[in-house]
Every structure is written in C-alpha cells, then in structure tokens.
Amino acid sequence: MCTVLNNEQWRMVVEAKGIATGILKSAAENITTAGTSFDTLIPKYLSIRPTPERKSAYAGFFLKTAATIDALKRDNFNYDSIGLDEKKEPYLASVYAEDMTHKMTLTKFYFQSLKMTGYDSRWGTLIHEATHWKDVKRTEDWDYGKSSQKLCTAKSLNNADNWERMLENYASSL
Numbered sequence: 523m524c525t526v527l528n529n530e531q532w533r534m535v536v537e538a539k540g541i542a543t544g545i546l547k548s549a550a551e552n553i554t555t556a557g558t559s560f561d562t563l564i565p566k567y568l569s570i571r572p573t574p575e576r577k578s579a580y581a582g583f584f585l586k587t588a589a590t591i592d593a594l595k596r597d598n599f600n601y602d603s604i605g606l607d608e609k610k611e612p613y614l615a616s617v618y619a620e621d622m623t624h625k626m627t628l629t630k631f632y633f634q635s636l637k638m639t640g641y642d643s644r645w646g647t648l649i650h651e652a653t654h655w656k657d658v659k660r661t662e663d664w665d666y667g668k669s670s671q672k673l674c675t676a677k678s679l680n681n682a683d684n685w686e687r688m689l690e691n692y693a694s695s696l
C-alpha cells in the first residue's frame with residue numbers, strides 16, 4: 523500500500539516544495555513591512571489583532587517551516603495508493619507530529635486532485651503537514667476548509683488549515 527514516490531511524483535513534489543518555500547520566505551519578509559496584506563489576512567484567518575510582536579513571531583514560524591520543507595528529501599516521502607484513513611475516509615497527506623525524521627505520506631488524492639494554485643494546493647498541503655511536526659508548530663486539525671475560519675482564536679492559531687489557507691490567499695495576491 524505504501525511505496526516510495528515514482529519519478530513523476532517526485533518531480534511534482536519538488537515543484538510544490540519550491541513554491542512552498544518561496545511563498546513562506548516572501549510571506550516572512552512581507553508580514554513585517556508597513557502596509558502588509560497580512561494586516562487584513564491575520565484577523566480574517568486567525569481571528570486575532572495583527573500586532574508587531576505577533577507578526578514578528580509569525581515571520582519566524584514561516585522561515586522555520588520553509589527550512590523544514592526545503593530539507594525534505596525524496597526518501598522523506600511515502601506514497602499511499604489507496605488514500606483512505608482508518609475510518610475509510612479519503613485523505614490527501616499525513617504526518618506523525620512526534621516523528622523527528624519528518625516522514626510525510628502523500629496519497630493518490632494529493633497527486634490526482636490537487637492543483638498548484640488556489641485553496642488546497644499541492645504546495646499549501648506541504649505547508650499544512652509540516653506545521654504538524656512538533657519541532658515546527660505542532661498544529662492540530664480542529665477543522666478544515668472554509669469552516670476553519672469560524673474556530674475560536676486559540677484553535678485558529680493552532681489549526682493547520684488556517685495557516686495553509688492564509689498563505690494560499692497571500693500567494694494569490696502576488
């Protein structure tokens with residue numbers, strides 16, 4: 523069921539890794555500049571006021587996530603050709619938060635259904651998964667998609683999809 527990535531899958535992951543790290547580095551630089559679009563993105567996606575201290579902390583988090591994704595090699599990834607979790611629900615990708623070897627499983631749905639732009643992008647999904655690792659941010663999956671914007675502030679800040687969607691929105695404005 524789980525195998526290594528084939529050459530075509532690895533090519534797609536390399537492309538997604540490159541976009542993810544580029545967006546994260548751009549966001550880290552942009553978020554601390556005057557008139558940044560994050561002044562509206564932070565309240566929208568994290569339900570919190572964008573103070574200078576928070577923006578500086580998020581810039582550090584973006585750079586940490588970029589470095590973590592940049593360091594992922596081909597053998598960090600597994601391919602799940604079935605793509606169903608223990609409840610038989612389809613899933614895109616998964617990691618184990620405690621896994622300090624940073625293994626990431628990508629399923630057939632990751633490669634078949636995701637695009638490179640918009641919400642639920644291939645690069646955004648890599649960011650989502652990387653934030654789960656405990657040495658990055660140890661985010662949870664309290665909710666997914668648009669409904670994740672209705673979470674309370676504490677959960678928003680610790681919900682992987684809120685960060686993914688905020689960065690996907692940021693990227694769409696570049």
Ligand SMILES: [Zn+2]
Pocket residue numbers: 650651654662663682
């Ligand atoms: Zn997740």
